[in-house]
Amino acid sequence: MDPVLLERSQGALRILAMNRPERRNALNAQLCEQLLLALRAASDDGAVGALLLRGEGPAFCVGGDVKDMAEGKGRDLTTEQRVRSLRSRMEASRLLHVMPKPTIAAVRGAVAGAGLALALACDFRVVARSTKITSAFAKVGLSGDFGGSWFLTRLVGAARARDLYLRPRVISADEALAIGLVTEVVDDDALEGRALAFAHELAGGPRVTLGYMKQNLNHAVAGTLESTLDLEALHHTLSALTDDHREAAAAFVEKREPRFAGR
Numbered sequence: 001m002d003p004v005l006l007e008r009s010q011g012a013l014r015i016l017a018m019n020r021p022e023r024r025n026a027l028n029a030q031l032c033e034q035l036l037l038a039l040r041a042a043s044d045d046g047a048v049g050a051l052l053l054r055g056e057g058p059a060f061c062v063g064g065d066v067k068d069m070a071e072g073k074g075r076d077l078t079t080e081q082r083v084r085s086l087r088s089r090m091e092a093s094r095l096l097h098v099m100p101k102p103t104i105a106a107v108r109g110a111v112a113g114a115g116l117a118l119a120l121a122c123d124f125r126v127v128a129r130s131t132k133i134t135s136a137f138a139k140v141g142l143s144g145d146f147g148g149s150w151f152l153t154r155l156v157g158a159a160r161a162r163d164l165y166l167r168p169r170v171i172s173a174d175e176a177l178a179i180g181l182v183t184e185v186v187d188d189d190a191l192e193g194r195a196l197a198f199a200h201e202l203a204g205g206p207r208v209t210l211g212y213m214k215q216n217l218n219h220a221v222a223g224t225l226e227s228t229l230d231l232e233a234l235h236h237t238l239s240a241l242t243d244d245h246r247e248a249a250a251a252f253v254e255k256r257e258p259r260f261a262g263r
Contacts, residue, residue, distance in 0.1 A: 005018060006019050006056065010200070011204075012047065012203040013050050013051075013052060013196075013199050013203040014042045014045070014050070014051045015051075016035070016038050016042070016053050016054075017053075017054050017055065017056050018055045018056065018061055019031075019056045021055070021058070023065060024055075024057070024061070024062040024109070024110055025055040025115065026064065026067075027061065027063060033089075036088075036095070039096065039099070040095065042099065042101075043101070047262075049101060049204065049262055050101055050102045050103070050200075050202040051102070051103045052103075052106060052196070052199040053104070053122060054105070054108075055107075055109070059109035059111070060105070060106075060107040060108055060111040061111060061118060063112045063113020063136060064142075066140055086145060090146050092118065093117055093118060093121040093146045093151075094147065096121035096122050097121045097147070098214075098215075100210075100211030100214060100215065102203075102205075102210060102214065103121070103122040103124070104122055104124045104126060104199045104202070105118070105122040105124070105125045105126070106191060106199075107119050107125055107127040107128065107182070108128035108130070109132070112135070113134075113136040113137055113140075114146040116133060116134070117144075117151060120155060123214070124183040124184075124202075125181075125182040125183050125184075126184050126194055126195040126198055127184065127191075128185075128191040129173050129174065129185055129187055129188055130188050131172075131173040132172070133170065133176050134170045135164050135168045136168050138166065138168045149161065149165060155180055156179050184198070206244035206248065207260070208238075208242050208262065209239040215235065216228065242263060244262065248260070
């Protein structure tokens with residue numbers, strides 16, 4: 001199919017769809033390359049207020065294409081080349097995590113391995129109730145990539161992350177919600193509508209301020225209290241200079257909903 005990755009916008013919301021439904025959106029070189037390009041474009045586009053990532057067809061993403069692995073694709077490269085190539089593809093997870101706008105994964109069907117890592121890299125995960133979730137790496141003799149171990153540890157804690165990686169059983173959407181792995185679980189037929197509504201709400205927010213807020217939260221994971229206070233002071237002051245803050249203050253006084261313009 002061409003393109004491997006579908007891309008479209010709905011107002012300030014950018015929607016990206018992994019588009020290999022016949023392989024349950026398994027990641028190959030072409031999909032990874034286009035995903036990375038699309039994420040960079042969304043990150044740099046000031047008109048984008050939020051990004052929604054989903055998979056075409058019945059699955060979100062089952063991770064790396066194991067069939068390609070079995071056929072030996074990439075084995076002609078040196079070890080160093082293979083490491084560089086994989087690390088380059090893994091930038092997709094970093095961009096989902098650090099881009100200065102909210103990212104949302106709409107997850108249905110199967111999500112495993114690097115596909116799970118991509119979902120975990122997003123700020124929010126809206127998940128269909130029948131979704132089956134697994135790290136899967138140990139079952140194919142691989143240690144894990146795309147930042148899954150980093151994101152999972154921070155979302156559910158070190159003990160649960162070890163359990164889900166070293167014993168890669170399948171867990172349900174409801175179990176994932178109970179341990180804090182996902183944001184919201186909805187009935188299967190409600191996923192698309194709910195994910196879009198969730199993402200549009202964020203896309204219509206004070207765009208610059210949400211970007212600063214996301215940077216603060218990311219920094220707080222490993223930063224000191226002092227450095228976090230410094231960053232908050234800077235970003236809070238910069239937020240106060242935006243048109244969106246002035247509009248929100250006026251709306252508060254006038255007892256109406258603010259109309260954010262993203263500047």
